[in-house]
Amino acid sequence: MTAQDDRPDTDARRAELAEALTAVRARVADAARAADRDPAEVGLLAVTKTWPATDVALLTDLGLTAFGENKEQEGAAKAAELATLRPDAPVRWHVVGRLQRNKARSLVRWAHAVDSVDSSRLVDALESAAGKALDAGERADPLEVLLQVSVDADPDRGGAPVDEVPALADRVAGCAHLHLGGVMAVAPQDMAPEEAFATVWEVATRVRAAHPHATTVSAGMSGDLEAAVAHGSTVVRVGTALLGRRWLPSV
């Protein structure tokens, strides 16, 4: 495909993404106002898993800066491609999916944050990997960590049980190369999202009581962001409503 052939497609996709972004921002703003919150308190993380780096580039043109991936290899490749497509765009990459500890060393070369930390063994692996990457000049800043809360303690879906989260927060706070940002959660499918996000807010409050700077509550996706914003979410993670339906399996 020549650059010229590419242009009409790109323009159509840009318009599609711009329209979707406007709609998502309106949903977030409506939800915030309904909860007597300032819409500016709620950030937007675009979950770009399965979508190409060219889409991420267009989203940076539209002003987005935070992107989420759920697989280390896919994220590494996309981050590298984006760095050539938009070398000057201010971008922060978040890992939002379940992570094997043996991926930590490669992940810390490109990811700014891991939003899905759920065990002390993973904390230790990330601390060690981030320390090596900082020493090697492969990253400039500590790795931001969110603790993923499992509201229903289903071990298959990832996340730490509610009661284990405060101790994990203390462990992250004691790491020299990690920065505790707060908590993240996915509402279980068989629970009302309001109930799930109310529990997440309680856990977030406990974490914040011990670590006042850990103010991030990453909750809410395409289907339930209104309920999450009503319960104090400070970041919604949106894939489908922004980029469209994913045809490739992603989890």
Ligand SMILES: *Cc1c(COP(=O)(O)O)cnc(C)c1O
């Ligand atoms: C895929 C994914 C999202 C986005 O989900 P959508 O329903 O497409 O908005 C958010 N959070 C996590 C952890 C995900 O894996």
